[in-house]
Amino acid sequence: MSKRTAEDEQVVGALKGGDRPDAMDVDDKPNNEMGEFEDEFEDEFDSEDEIIEAGVDGRPDEEREAEEAGAMEVDGGGPGTFIVGRTKLDPGQTLSPDPTTYRMLHNLTTPWPCLSFDIIPDNLGDNRSVYPATMYTVAGTQADSAKANDNSLLVMKFSGLSKMDGENGDESSDDEDNDDEDADPILESKSIPLSSTVNRIRAHQCPSQDASRPATTLTATMTESTNVFIHDITPHLAAFDTPGSLITPQQNKPVSTIRAHKAEGYAVDWSPLHAVGKLLTGDNDGIIYLTTRSDGGGFVTDSRPFLGHTSSVEDIQWSPSEATVFSTASSDGTVRVWDARSKSRKPALTMQVSNVDVNVISWSRQTTHLLASGDDKGEWAVWDLRQWKPTANGDAGKPTPIASFNYHKEQITSIEWHPTDDSIVAVAAGDNTVTLWDLAVELDDEESKDTAGVQDVPPQLLFVHYQKMAKELHWHRQIPGALVATGEEFSVFRTISV
Template sequence: MGKRAGEEKTQEEEAMEASSAFSAPREVEVERERKRKTKNGAEQLEEEEEALDFEDPYEDEYDEEDRLAAQMKAGASSDSDAESEVEDEGDDEQGKEEEKVVTRAWRPGIDTLAEGEELDFDPSAYEMLHRATMEWSCLSFDILREPHGALRTKPPHTAYVVGGTQAETSKGNRLFIMKWSDLHKTNQDARDSDDESSDESDDEGSDEDPKLDFRIIAHQGTVNRVRCCPQMNRLVATWSDLGEVNVWDIDKQVKRLDDPGAAGPPPTPHQPPKFTYKDHGVEGYALDWNPVHTGKMLSGDVEGCVCLWEPQEGGWAVSKIMHASKKKKKAAPVRFSGVSEGASVEETQWKLGGSGAGDVFATASNDGGIRIYDTRSSTAGPALALLHAHTSDVNALRWSPVHHDLLLSGDEDGCVKVWDERYGEVPLVVMQWHKKPITSVDWHPTDEATFATSSLDDSVALWDMSVEIDEDAEERDRGAKQMEAEKNDDKMPEQLMFVHMGQEHISEIKFHPQIPGVVISTACDGFNFFKTCNI
């Protein structure tokens, strides 16, 4: 994923600056008033929200986050001003004859824009849609499980997210530990429906703006991957493009998000990692915490090496358990046979439940293979080797959290497949719809048939495998379908439920594990937090 262009900073301190702001869709966002006052010829912002108030008695340690917060509020005010101008222009146009606008669903990679056409989203298709922008984009992120309860359906929602940046300079990178709050429904029809179905609105106070509060930790190198330990949220692992895997303790940062006015010095942005492993020697992207055994972890690199992390007093014992076949004659013996010579391990994940949970893991590689290993086994080979699972690089891989034997994968050609570990090399589902490489896949946390995919065609697609084609209806409508097929061979798949767009170079997506149906995506132009009307 390419780095975003920006002004060159001449000082290390300036490299730590960022601008972050939430914005709701223009059609539904409520006008925000900018409050400013002038003193000694300099423009200063009044404090608008407690969550964005960074009072710091230790300003030497905390002044960077003060500046970031001030810029964040300034950015939000600028958005409001722009909307005011648009609304004023709309008022001037009142009374003029409105032109008839014809709308149709956009198919990425298939449709093209004619002269005078433009893309716009339909706000009625979303229950909520919020955006957060940063100075430097986050290539990867993860969601912290927090104590507000599982399966939360009543807004406003709160989410805790950890993201890692890809800044212009290596020293300019950082981890963002973020708290997104007051995330209300943005679809007025959905809010009206709630009002009619209950005496008290589920979305009370929806005129309030969403809030973004955050803390930062300086990070050496671009953050290729971020993963949060499921049993201990305070532990966060990161893969750096400098060839290092770091483990961080973010407990102080999270506590400050919940209690900004807590006594004592704030956490320093220049906090060192709790543990660093440098023996990979090259960068990587594969990283996953064990869902059963606390503190256990896997990391995989671009030379085909996979390391097993096992917690011990004072840190971790890290051992290489797999490397590419015939990689080096002098390489130390490893436990498992690995990917083909010269191949990279793009993704790895422990099995989440069922038989082998916490002991079985899968790897995806750029030789087109998917391999499943069992750490309890004494044999060197994988328990299941899908050596030709895909005809191109396998970029993404994810075990199902509901139907534990199902495995979802996506490749460089835009093809998505669903596998059943029990039935070997024949995929259950093949979806060839995206026109560019798959960048990320994820399962719905409670619906066994629903999953999401993101692609370099700048789209996030939501799928439902339970949708079956009505053969009788197809037979009755065969003539019409044949005519349509002759006009356009690229029909929309029956299982495709929703296509979300509006972001550029989407690199990672995740369903929120505690808010049903909510998807978070990160791209070059920031984060999207959304819930569709049909998932």
């Protein structure tokens, strides 16, 4: 996974709220305090810059489309067709979201950009549809190289996330529950100092043995320093709902530091099937280590690494259904499947799925024989693991994907299956977009005629969301259809199509 440079993404000021398509006052607050969302569109409308409305199909409004029909050059599209991530904007042009295509849309800015984040499960209930919404996240920063000591692990609470003006959707019509749906969004944060850029961060909750105590929430942070830091952020989360609560310096210290890796890395994952805590980490030397948390709370890293990749381990995921099985993606172009019980520490299956780096993978939680992967040239594919058969040397040969798409023309930086729908996939790419896909869509003859002028735009493409420097995305598993993505800033959104 490539990193953003601080020069490209200079972000100044304290952690604050982000942007809405409608006007709001700007009110910057110090770190760890609430902030209101600012209106980025106010200045744009006052200037002479042109605004292009880019919605679910990526087209401008009819008047602009007619005016610029002969001016736009589109890779793979017909004259005048605007495709987000493909069409080059003229000087002075900017993109503006079409509010009618979103149920919810908020942009959030942090002191430094974040390469990676995770969503924290909460006790506010599942299948929530009442606005304003609340969610908890954890992220790691990428400060300027000259200011490495400015890096931090950010524990954040987003609240007051209201739906779009005039958006009714299919949410609860209970007026009492939705009285505050127009409240201003609030971002609160707790900062844990770090001295190195965060490459990847993942969270895990360990159920409490005492019903009167909250679950323990752990984070594993892979950094440029080669060390992996494990923090207990339980007190930081509790502090959001306990006015006057202070975090002590001791609570900011890691509860464990993994020093087994000799190179930095990007691959880290907690097992969803081990409540106490079982962690895999992979580095740029292609080496993978397993760390286990004991019932007493201590962490032990097995000194025997898993070996097989000939280049860096870019991503790693535990199987959602088999407690000892995990998969890895590598810049050697392979996806490998492993059994943690293996004495040889070698992969059980090896698939050459690309001739370039495989950056990310995602294992379907609903249909667990499906695995999605995304590579460095912008192609992503879905694989049926039942078709992967090992040979004598563990190499399963050249597989055939059950679906593949090369819509994106820049590297795939993140991919994730919808948590409850095994046909929906979200993809982030280096072309400044987050795309939503429905693999269940089939193009009939009539639809083929309608889309004949837009070549290379698959019918499975549901939605295109503009996200500058898009890096990572996650579905919120307790708020159906809600997505959070990080790039130059955070986007929290839900479309009308999912």
